[in-house]
Amino acid sequence: MDDSPILVVKALEAGVADEDIDILKGVDLAIRPGEIHAVMGPNGSGKSTLAKVIAGHPEYEVTGGSVGLRGEDLLEMEPDERAQAGVFMAFQYPVEIPGVSIANFLRTALQSRLEDGEELDLFDFQELLMERMELLDMDVAFAQRPVNDGFSGGEKKRNEILQMAVLKPALAVMDETDSGLDIDALQVVARGVNTLRDEDPEMSVLLITHYQRILNHIVPDRVHVMVDGRIVESGGPEVALELEAQGYEEYRKAHAA
Amino acid sequence: MTQTAVMREDVRRAIGRTAVLEEGAADPGWLNARREEAWDIYEATPLPSTRSEEWRYTDVARLLPLDELEPAAGGPARVAALPEGLRRAMAQDRESAGRIVDVDGRVVSVELDEALAAQGVVLSSLREAARAGMPEVESLLATEAVPASDGKFAALNAALWSDGVFLYVPRGVRVDRTIRLSRWISRPGTATFTRILIVAEELSRLSFVDEILSPDFSSATLVNTAVELFSRGGAQVQYVSLQRMGEGGVYLANQRTLAERDSTLDTLNVALGGSVGRVDLNARLLGPGANSDMLGLYFGDSNQHFDFNTSQDHVAPNAHSDLLYKGALDGAARGIFRGIIRVHDGAQGTDAYQTNRNLILSDEAISTSLPNLEIEADDVRCSHGATVGQLDAEALFYLMSRGLRREQAERLVVLGFLGEVLSKLPLGGVVEKVTQAIEAKLRYV
Ligand SMILES: Nc1ncnc2c1ncn2[C@@H]1O[C@H](COP(=O)(O)OP(=O)(O)O)[C@@H](O)[C@H]1O
Ligand SMILES: [Mg+2]
Numbered sequence: 001m002d003d004s005p006i007l008v009v010k011a012l013e014a015g016v017a018d019e020d021i022d023i024l025k026g027v028d029l030a031i032r033p034g035e036i037h038a039v040m041g042p043n044g045s046g047k048s049t050l051a052k053v054i055a056g057h058p059e060y061e062v063t064g065g066s067v068g069l070r071g072e073d074l075l076e077m078e079p080d081e082r083a084q085a086g087v088f089m090a091f092q093y094p095v096e097i098p099g100v101s102i103a104n105f106l107r108t109a110l111q112s113r114l115e116d117g118e119e120l121d122l123f124d125f126q127e128l129l130m131e132r133m134e135l136l137d138m139d140v141a142f143a144q145r146p147v148n149d150g151f152s153g154g155e156k157k158r159n160e161i162l163q164m165a166v167l168k169p170a171l172a173v174m175d176e177t178d179s180g181l182d183i184d185a186l187q188v189v190a191r192g193v194n195t196l197r198d199e200d201p202e203m204s205v206l207l208i209t210h211y212q213r214i215l216n217h218i219v220p221d222r223v224h225v226m227v228d229g230r231i232v233e234s235g236g237p238e239v240a241l242e243l244e245a246q247g248y249e250e251y252r253k254a255h256a257a
Numbered sequence: 258m259t260q261t262a263v264m265r266e267d268v269r270r271a272i273g274r275t276a277v278l279e280e281g282a283a284d285p286g287w288l289n290a291r292r293e294e295a296w297d298i299y300e301a302t303p304l305p306s307t308r309s310e311e312w313r314y315t316d317v318a319r320l321l322p323l324d325e326l327e328p329a330a331g332g333p334a335r336v337a338a339l340p341e342g343l344r345r346a347m348a349q350d351r352e353s354a355g356r357i358v359d360v361d362g363r364v365v366s367v368e369l370d371e372a373l374a375a376q377g378v379v380l381s382s383l384r385e386a387a388r389a390g391m392p393e394v395e396s397l398l399a400t401e402a403v404p405a406s407d408g409k410f411a412a413l414n415a416a417l418w419s420d421g422v423f424l425y426v427p428r429g430v431r432v433d434r435t436i437r438l439s440r441w442i443s444r445p446g447t448a449t450f451t452r453i454l455i456v457a458e459e460l461s462r463l464s465f466v467d468e469i470l471s472p473d474f475s476s477a478t479l480v481n482t483a484v485e486l487f488s489r490g491g492a493q494v495q496y497v498s499l500q501r502m503g504e505g506g507v508y509l510a511n512q513r514t515l516a517e518r519d520s521t522l523d524t525l526n527v528a529l530g531g532s533v534g535r536v537d538l539n540a541r542l543l544g545p546g547a548n549s550d551m552l553g554l555y556f557g558d559s560n561q562h563f564d565f566n567t568s569q570d571h572v573a574p575n576a577h578s579d580l581l582y583k584g585a586l587d588g589a590a591r592g593i594f595r596g597i598i599r600v601h602d603g604a605q606g607t608d609a610y611q612t613n614r615n616l617i618l619s620d621e622a623i624s625t626s627l628p629n630l631e632i633e634a635d636d637v638r639c640s641h642g643a644t645v646g647q648l649d650a651e652a653l654f655y656l657m658s659r660g661l662r663r664e665q666a667e668r669l670v671v672l673g674f675l676g677e678v679l680s681k682l683p684l685g686g687v688v689e690k691v692t693q694a695i696e697a698k699l700r701y702v
Contacts, residue, residue, distance in 0.1 A: 055658050058650065083660035095655035099673025099680070108669060109659040146673065163659060 013064035041226035086170030190217030295415035402485035474505030506531030518544025553582030557590030
């Protein structure tokens with residue numbers, strides 16, 4: 001097995017494009033194939049910004065450093081090219097697309113991964129979709145609903161995991177997928193992620209969370225703590241437990257200035 | 258413009274008198290009299306000017322070289338083979354209860370389910386129905402719904418119409434499958450006048466799809482349609498217009514729906530083709546419990562110009578109307594929506610809504626939206642709203658982050674936006690056909 005990292009983030013600095021707001025102030029991160037890294041930190045510390053910069057959100061501008069995916073410059077790629085290269089971000093706030101069904105959306109997403117002139121086998125697609133919905137305890141009718149339109153918070157999060165399970169990324173960035181989920185829903189999400197990793201042991205996960213709770217179900221190799229745009233501590237799963245016991249306030253104080 | 262001599266004198270004679278009289282010594286006297294009366298009204302009515310509110314954004318004098326058009330007296334009654342474009346559109350349709358095919362303003366074939374015919378359903382060339390002495394044709398043609406007095410084009414149509422459709426569904430008869438009109442215009446520089454008269458008697462049911470197609474034309478080619486829809490007590494009627502003409506097509510339609518007590522009279526106007534499309538739709542709620550859902554969908558690109566002028570006339574109390582028109586505009590396309598809800602004195606308990614939403618896909622496209630209310634009764638629930646927006650950047654990013662190329666993402670968002678309209682009137686085959694037509698158009702955007 002090639003042990004070189006799939007994702008390398010180096011001294012990454014980023015802010016809001018067209019505005020003088022610095023958010024990420026030098027982030028370093030390396031994730032090897034098959035690893036699960038958790039990023040924890042208080043609200044506003046820059047976790048979502050890190051996720052969106054990796055996914056290529058046009059609102060953010062990288063002002064320093066680099067992001068590489070398997071040695072390729074990710075920052076040079078359009079969002080769709082990043083997805084084609086294996087990046088998937090589960091949104092903290094999934095977007096509503098009125099009138100576009102989940103099935104149609106996912107079919108188009110899979111079709112877009114094929115060579116020009118190649119047609120997606122619709123039967124295979126249906127089978128995959130059904131199987132994934134079953135894995136995530138979803139009703140078959142769900143696939144016909146318009147993407148996130150009128151969904152509850154929990155349904156939106158589940159829909160993110162469904163998309164991930166259908167698209168099978170090499171690197172999944174999950175931005176607070178656990179927030180707002182009850183314990184049953186959380187276990188369903190964890191089952192989804194763990195099943196994908198069983199199928200593809202090389203799948204890597206960057207799991208952004210506010211709470212230690214999800215890490216009981218998706219066990220991380222590394223835990224990073226982000227405060228004010230920087231990673232201030234990295235370690236094993238025990239870091240998450242400490243953080244939970246101590247609270248973010250302490251952390252913020254300890255790492256202020 | 259001096260006088261109103263917008264049509265050549267010889268042409269006027271040819272179509273207005275000679276052709277009509279000659280061809281149909283067979284036409285009843287009342288019809289010829291009605292045509293002549295309409296012609297007089299036409300001559301006495303000025304061409305709509307952009308100085309009037311209703312025509313402010315559509316300059317017919319500029320868009321339509323009326324003097325130069327050749328009125329189509331109707332093509333041959335039989336055609337050896339239907340045009341390829343028309344056949345393709347027809348092949349897409351699901352099974353129907355009946356179909357009329359009209360080429361260049363002349364009905365060339367009529368088919369109707371035999372069981373329905375035996376129940377008294379009439380589907381016929383309008384001209385033939387008039388000749389056959391159908392009483393509803395004489396009493397309702399260009400009288401209550403779209404009379405010549407309605408305006409310049411209503412008068413012109415009432416004078417010059419060459420053919421059209423008469424559909425009659427007797428009391429209590431339910432036509433479950435759609436009845437279709439498939440129209441084709443082949444000759445550039447012509448003016449075709451068509452009428453559709455539909456009468457749904459009490460407690461009957463029908464759905465009718467009026468589709469018009471043509472090739473691209475190098476010069477302006479006019480189609481003017483007068484649509485008269487009557488739903489009697491408790492009847493259920495759906496009328497769908499699919500305007501898919503080629504470049505150069507100028508489509509002017511006068512549609513009026515008259516909904517009586519407890520009846521439903523729903524309409525859907527889809528405008529995808531032609532260079533200019535102007536639809537005047539007046540829905541009249543004439544009896545308590547009447548209901549009209551009024552849907553519209555338009556997608557313009559290049560220099561296409563779509564103008565919708567709608568009115569919801571609540572004459573009776575306790576009736577309901579709900580309008581939703583959605584449009585996407587690309588290129589240098591122009592979309593105009595002007596709508597009014599009129600709640601007449603005595604129409605208490607009215608429920609009337611009006612929504613127009615527009616999606617602008619380019620810097621040059623323009624959308625104008627003018628919703629309006631006029632309320633003369635108490636205890637009514639009315640609302641109107643209009644929006645003009647651009648593609649949501651957040652939505653595009655979301656879709657692209659799943660691997661869709663920008664064009665694919667835009668396509669899905671536009672389809673989803675317009676698709677809401679179709680989902681409200683899920684008529685067999687219409688949704689698929691319109692979706693495919695939009696997709697085909699999006700491919701060139
Ligand atoms: N588009 C934006 N415009 C202005 N400020 C922003 C924008 N996005 C993020 N920020 C700011 O950057 C900081 C980090 O935000 P975010 O990355 O969402 O944090 P987290 O996900 O850790 O809660 C916050 O102070 C937030 O207000
Ligand atoms: Mg966040």
